[in-house]
Amino acid sequence: MLTVGKDALQVERQLKAGLLECPGCGGRLAPWGYARSRLVFGVGKIAWRLRPRRARCAGCAASHVLLPVSVLLRRRDAVAVIGSALLAVASGMGCGQVARRLGRAVATVRGWVGRFAGRAEQVRQIFTVLAVELQGELPVGAAGPPVADAVAAIAAAMQAVRDRWAAAVTTLSRWEMVCAITRGTLLAPSIMTGPINTNHILS
Structure with missing residues (x-):
């Protein structure tokens, strides 16, 4: 994939x-x-x-x-929708409130969050390594629940990507870049990553 x-x-x-x-x-x-x-x-x-x-x-x-890059593997909702749900939950919002805000079923949102939470440490490591590779220093983590830490690592890495390739990635949202970097497998049973360069992200 x-x-x-x-x-x-x-x-x-x-x-x-x-x-x-x-x-x-x-x-x-x-x-x-x-x-x-x-x-x-x-x-x-x-x-x-x-x-x-x-x-x-x-x-x-x-x-x-x-x-x-707008969709994840085997998901009917766009990555922008799923990403906004993860961001909201990481900030302390409950799944029910997020579901009402997005117009989605509570069970659907809980499924996204549960799958993400199950691999939050792996996600945190992947995007922390990326941030360090691009910035040369360890980003400050959220020091909170695993989902919040993983989302914080994503934010730090995506800022590093924008700092490195500002002009090239302005057409992509944060979550579209996450989708590209994980090859659409952010919520799949096994997360894949590829080489991080503008050819991979923007091809």
Whole structure:
């Protein structure tokens, strides 16, 4: 599973031109049909139908689904919605209040938070390492519950990314960058990360 840029037409052009690399072996990805379409729900009442592109590596023959940075793997809600819920819970808001604020079911919000909480330490480590690599110093953590610490590490790393590549990442939100860096797997059973550079984040 590979997370790529926001513009589907741009991704299609890059895919056909052989500019996208396999995350497994680094080989060239080529078009290979489409994955099942699904409805994605954004902030408020915004919704759109997503038909993810499939690609196959010319080197190792592995297949990948190309997701835009606006969505996480196997989630019907946009990463902006899920991220805002995690941020609100990290600040002390209850899941019920967050659900009402976002117009989502309480069980849905609890599911996001529960999955994130179960890997909060891993998330904190991933984004703390990224912040240190880019800034050269250890960011000050939240020193609170695991979810709050993980969200604080994300915030520090995303600020470091913006400081390093300000002009290049202005079109992406914090949570879209998180989605790109984790290849859409932030709430998946296993979190993946890739090389952190503008080609990976913005391709």
